[in-house]
Amino acid sequence: MMKFLPLPCLSQNRILVLVITMILTLPLQAQELFSRKEVLEDLDYLYESLQAAHYNAFAYTPKAEFDSVYTSIKNTIQKDSMNLLEITNAFQPLTSAINNGHTAIEFPIPLYVKYAYAGGKVFPLELAFENGRALVRKNWSGNESITTDSELISINGVPVDTLLSKIYPHISAERPYFKKAKLELLTFPRYYWQVFGEQAEFAVEIRANGSEKIYNLKAIKALDDYEMKRVDIITGSRELNYFGETAYLKPGNFSGDEAAYRKFIDSSFVAVKEKKSRNLVLDFRNNAGGDDSFSDYLVSYIADKPFKWYGDFSLKTSKFLKEHVRKERDTTNAFWRSALKHENGEIYDYDFEAHMPQPREKRFEGKVYVLINRQTHSQSAVAAAQIQDYGFATLAGEETGDYPSLYASIYSYTLPNTGIPVNVSKGRIIRVNGSTKEEGVVPDIPVRDHLLDEEDEILMHLLQEIR
DSSP: OOBOOOOOOOOGGGHHHHHHHHHHHOOGGGGOOEEHHHHHHHHHHHHHHHHHHSSOTTSSSOHHHHHHHHHHHHHHOOSSEEOHHHHHHHHHHHHHTTOOTTSBOOOOHHHHHHHHHTTOEEOSEEEEEETTEEEEEEEOSSOTTSOTTOEEEEETTEEHHHHHHHHGGGSOOSSHHHHHHHHHHHOHHHHHHHHHOOOSEEEEEEEETTEEEEEEEEOEEIIIIIGGGOOOSOOOOOEEEEETTEEEEEOOOBOSOHHHHHHHHHHHHHHHHHHTOSEEEEEOTTBOOBBHHHHHHHHTTTOSSOBOSOSEEEEEOOHHHHHHHHHHSOTTSHHHHHHHHSOTTOEEEOOOOOBOOOOTTTSOOSEEEEEEOTTBOTHHHHHHHHHHHHTSOEEEEOOOSSOSSEEEEEEEEEOTTTOOEEEEEEEEEEOTTOOOOSSOOOOSEEOOOOTTSSOOHHHHHHHHHHO
């Protein structure tokens, strides 16, 4: 089974549990300073391990460019000691230089949670990035003069494009479109804190109704005034609903308790059959991805022939992967055993048996549609492409941020001194139709997903079309 780790995110109804858990389980080294020697040793380890462990570290970035980033980082490490946030900020540009969304030192959630729990403050405007503009999606400042859909031009005199150019090296992604999607997901206030630190006040230049105005805003408490008042774009919620003769099924993320997930899918399709729905809409929007065993189980209910989630799948083994397998995985499993039997650095094909459709009396045989958007991540994007390529459904919405042919199948290792976790892609997945074009999953029915309002433009447009 292929694991696509979901993106880390915080949500309103989990924040208190998350805070307590993070505080209690935060590694001891999070409290420490690390010497320049230790930091440089970890940088060298990161540099070497990324090249050895990644399936193809230079698929999108020339080695000379990667080496240049490494040298630049090394030259900036001059302090006698550094804390974990400083080190994370220093190292992230090296992983992001590979330009692969699944290879990353991720946003430092434990450090952010500690900061929020200690009363730290953040920037009060949440942003969406549409048509080349940074638009106010949520305003937590208390200043009602700044309306949703207003454009943020600058902060403290620094243009938004300049701010983004400093944030982007901390976000791993294949292209700016995907970086902006991840920035929307993890949110601008969190990343602004990570890159620029805590600030008490912000002079924000806002464009609205054809004119520009500067507002002076105060920072807000990260926990009480931000996290406790908002809901993340990705919630993992599941839903079955009906719009006349059209059933609407949101499966949630493809991860978690698989038995509970399958029970939900089973019962949903029983209900849809009993309702005699003519159309079925599957919603893969705002989906963090997960495991192919989840998505394939769903697909089995709409498929009319055997299917796979990929057209071609290959892996690269390494000493880092082998250490991970011996420590974390079942070495009697054929998939993990294959990583151990190949030579370090060897790339090899791996094939899974085709999945079978559900018996005809159980599966849905009406017209099927799948909703996607730029927040359709990882395995959910792969599954959307799979469904499109087999002709199992019509896709509606906007292009995904993730590529459907991508470097993924990730695993994690930690840097030896600092313990910073690193995600790396050991696999190469080619979509069912064999295309390796560098683009996301492109919908058959394009509809813009406007994140700034509470309206569901994509679903409403589709329902109008199929009535």
